[in-house]
Amino acid sequence: xxxxxxxxxxxxxxxxxxxxxxxxxxxxxxxxxxxxxxxxxxxxxxxxxxxxxxxxxxxxxxxxxxxxxxxxxxxxxxxxxxxxxxxxxxxxxxxxxxxxxxxxxxxxxxxxxxxxxxxxxxxxxxxxxxxxxxxxxxxxxxxxxxxxxxxxxxxxxxxxxxxxxxxxxxxxxxxxxxxxxxxxxxxxxxxxxxxxxxxxxxxxxxxxxxxxxxxxxxxxxxxxxxxxxxxxxxxxxxxxxxxxxxxxxxxxxxxxxxxxxxxxxxxxxxxxxxxxxxxxxxxxxxxxxxxxxxxxxxxxxxxxxxxxxxxxxxxxxx
Ligand SMILES: Nc1nc2c(ncn2[C@@H]2O[C@H](COP(=O)(O)OP(=O)(O)OP(=O)(O)O)[C@@H](O)[C@H]2O)c(=O)[nH]1
Ligand SMILES: [Mg+2]
Numbered sequence: 112x113x114x115x116x117x118x119x120x121x122x123x124x125x126x127x128x129x130x131x132x133x134x135x136x137x138x139x140x141x142x143x144x145x146x147x148x149x150x151x152x153x154x155x156x157x158x159x160x161x162x163x164x165x166x167x168x169x170x171x172x173x174x175x176x177x178x179x180x181x182x183x184x185x186x187x188x189x190x191x192x193x194x195x196x197x198x199x200x201x202x203x204x205x206x207x208x209x210x211x212x213x214x215x216x217x218x219x220x221x222x223x224x225x226x227x228x229x230x231x232x233x234x235x236x237x238x239x240x241x242x243x244x245x246x247x248x249x250x251x252x253x254x255x256x257x258x259x260x261x262x263x264x265x266x267x268x269x270x271x272x273x274x275x276x277x278x279x280x281x282x283x284x285x286x287x288x289x290x291x292x293x294x295x296x297x298x299x300x301x302x303x304x305x306x307x308x309x310x311x312x313x314x315x316x317x318x319x320x321x322x323x324x325x326x327x328x329x330x331x332x333x334x335x336x337x338x339x340x341x342x343x344x345x346x347x348x349x350x351x352x353x354x355x356x357x358x359x360x361x362x363x364x365x366x367x368x369x370x371x372x373x374x375x376x377x378x379x380x381x382x383x384x385x386x387x388x389x390x391x392x393x394x395x396x397x398x399x400x401x402x403x404x405x406x407x408x409x410x411x412x413x414x415x416x417x418x419x420x421x422x423x424x425x426x427x428x429x
Contacts, residue, residue: 120370121349121352121353121368121370122349122352122353122370123353125322125325125345125346125349125350139311140311140312140313140314143310143311143313144313147254147256147310147313150254150308151182151254152244152245153245153248153252154182154252154253154254154308155182155183155237155240155242155245155251155252155253156182156183156184156185156233156236156237156251156252156253156254157174157182157183157184157185157253157254157256158184158185158187158229158233158253158254158255158256158266159174159184159185159186159187159256159257160187160189160255160256160257160261160262160263160266161186161187161188161189161257161258161261162188162189162190162258162260162261162262162330162332163188163189163190163191163193163194163198163202163215163422164190164193164194164330164421164422164423164424165326165327165330165423165424166188166202166205166206166422166424167205167206167424167427167428168322168323168326168327168423168424168427169258169314169315169318169323169326169327169330169332170258171256171257171258171313171314171315172315174256174313182240183212183233183236183237183239183240184210184212185210185212185213185214185229185232185233185236186206186210186212186213186214187213187214187215187216187225187229187266188202188213188214188215188216189215189216189217189218189261189262189265189266190217190218190261190262191215191216191217191225192217192219192220192416193416193420193421194420194421194422195420195422198422198425198428199215201428202428205428212232212236214228214229214232216229216262216266216269218262218265218266218268218269219265221269221272221273223269226266226269226270226273227273229266229270230270230273230274230299230300230305233253234251234303237251249304250304250305250306251303251304251305251306252296252305252306252307252308253299253305253306253307253308254307254308254310255267255307255308255309255310256310256313257312257313258312258313258314258315258327258332259287259311259312259313259314259332259333260284260285260286260287260312260330260331260332261312261330261332262283263309263310263312264281264282264283264309265283267280267281267297267307267309268280268281268283270299270307271297271298271299271307274299274300275298275299275300275301280297280298281295281297281309285331286331286334287312287331287332287333287334295308295309296308297309312332314327314332314333324338325338325343325346326423326424328343329343329346329347329350329410329413329414329423330414330423331414335410340403340406340407340410341372341376341402341403341406343406343410344372344375344376344405344406344409344410345372347409347410347413348369348370348372348375348409349370350423350426351418351421352368352370353426354425354426356418356419356421358417358418358419359375359409359412359418359419362412362417362418363375363378363379363382363409363412364378364382365378373402375409376400376402376405376406376409377400377402377405379405379408379409380400380401380402380404380405381400383404383405383408385400385401385404385405385408386398386399386400386401387399387400387401387404
């Protein structure tokens with residue numbers, strides 16, 4: 112936390128975003144969902160992966176009706192390295208009526224205790240279940256579901272390294288929509304014979320509010336251009352100020368906190384020497400701060416944790 116004295120008064124609501132943001136369901140998601148539904152009969156356990164920075168926002172509530180319901184179901188809240196540890200217990204309490212089994216993971220850490228818990232818990236739950244139509248089958252299938260870019264493929268790779276001692280079996284990437292081929296079947300263990308299905312990220316066809324959409328985009332579950340990088344960085348600034356997270360002041364070398372995104376982006380552009388050349392009315396070149404480039408720097412800093420450990424749903428937990 113910054114030790115700067117913060118004297119400003121900040122915005123209490125965020126305005127300016129188009130409601131179009133709330134309608135987002137590209138064709139590949141609809142197709143992916145249908146293929147997941149067709150496969151559900153051959154699944155013994157569902158592992159829903161979500162981003163620990165938004166444990167309440169943007170989980171696809173429709174999974175309850177479309178793929179979930181009768182199979183054992185584990186919620187994995189991934190990227191726990193990016194939130195303050197004390198939130199884990201608060202999140203568990205908040206979600207305990209919806210999910211009986213919640214595990215927090217950090218996929219880039221092979222010693223992560225959460226990664227070690229997933230497979231034993233899945234086996235225990237499957238053994239306790241009657242496996243419905245699959246009682247005679249000797250192989251066990253786990254389906255990994257969730258919205259885009261939360262780390263579904265990373266969870267699969269981490270489990271595979273742990274139990275099969277084999278490297279990456281499925282592609283991982285920083286932008287949403289990396290896994291497109293539906294139901295890529297990946298072996299997890301030989302005895303007993305376990306497979307995992309990787310699936311593409313499926314967002315809700317309608318996102319409940321503009322702020323939920325903005326939080327989802329800040330966590331890179333939707334591409335930035337749906338909102339626009341400047342608006343997104345403005346929402347980030349609004350959220351940080353409103354919730355008293357002022358690490359950004361020190362990180363970017365600002366003299367004080369500010370609620371004015373143009374002021375902040377101009378400062379970032381100047382300090383990082385990000386400029387663009389434009390022509391003025393007399394056709395001469397003029398140099399201006401590259402505000403879009405600065406917005407990208409600000410968003411990246413948030414996403415890798417340089418602006419502090421931030422749990423974007425903290426305002427919903429109180
Ligand atoms: N900080 C952090 N980043 C992670 C973690 N797990 C995954 N990532 C990163 O998150 C991004 C998305 O990971 P993927 O495993 O591709 O996510 P996915 O859910 O399979 O994404 P889609 O297939 O696009 O839906 C990548 O840049 C990963 O390196 C984690 O525990 N902590
Ligand atoms: Mg993937």
